Amino acid sequence: MFERQVHPEWEDLEEIPLVDGGILKGRLLVHYLWPGRREDFSQGIERKMWVTTTAYSAEDASPYLRLPFPDVLRRSVILIDPLKVRGLRGPKHVARGGGIEFLLPFGAPAEAIMEGMEVKIW
Template sequence: MSVSHLATHLDLHMVGPENVAPCNTPTWELRVRKGVAVSEELGGRMLLHFLTLQNLGAFREGTQREIFTTPTPYPEEEVIRSLELPGVAYARKHVLVLDPLMLDDIAGPRHVAWGNGFEYILPGGFTAAAIASKWEVELW
């Protein structure tokens, strides 16, 4: 078992597998909750949004576009496979750490189709105040 698979399994156990929607659930059918509820569900853990080098700096002021996050940290060599991210040619060497307490609407969680992780979706994006790390964190 890979470390990433174990981390995902432990996170699913914490959230409760029965609370994670199937991968084929459309975003608009996921339950939407306030960040306080998700923070409690995650035991105070943060949400992570993995970035390509091309996206560095793009979200420092927040964004209003839909953003996909996960509570599970993955190493660079496993993040694309675990979360089935688009643009497989672009490594994810950085992550934004987002504080659920500073987020309004969070949809999910939902299993990732074709991956082994699970995700929370921020339908309206996030504000700069939600960035707990203040800027991107390099993974190594």
């Protein structure tokens, strides 16, 4: 899927050079949301975010992506167009997880968030 090698799990995403979203060849990025936390995505997200290209079930997201507080199921995601973000770092294997992750060091502008809202997963 990727034109270049996936970085090993021990590499720090913050040290990996920025890449263009075009390496994903049309795939969207998935960001899992903390349950019960309401956010207004109309202004975008200005903090750094970890994302993946794989949509996991609520039960599988934590073990594959090593999400904090793994017993808390994430039942909502936002989908992000990688061509509309300022840059991303990755891809990288998730340490002791099994998934692939990217870092959006500048967050995601409103126009990059598909439908401008969260999507429920089960």
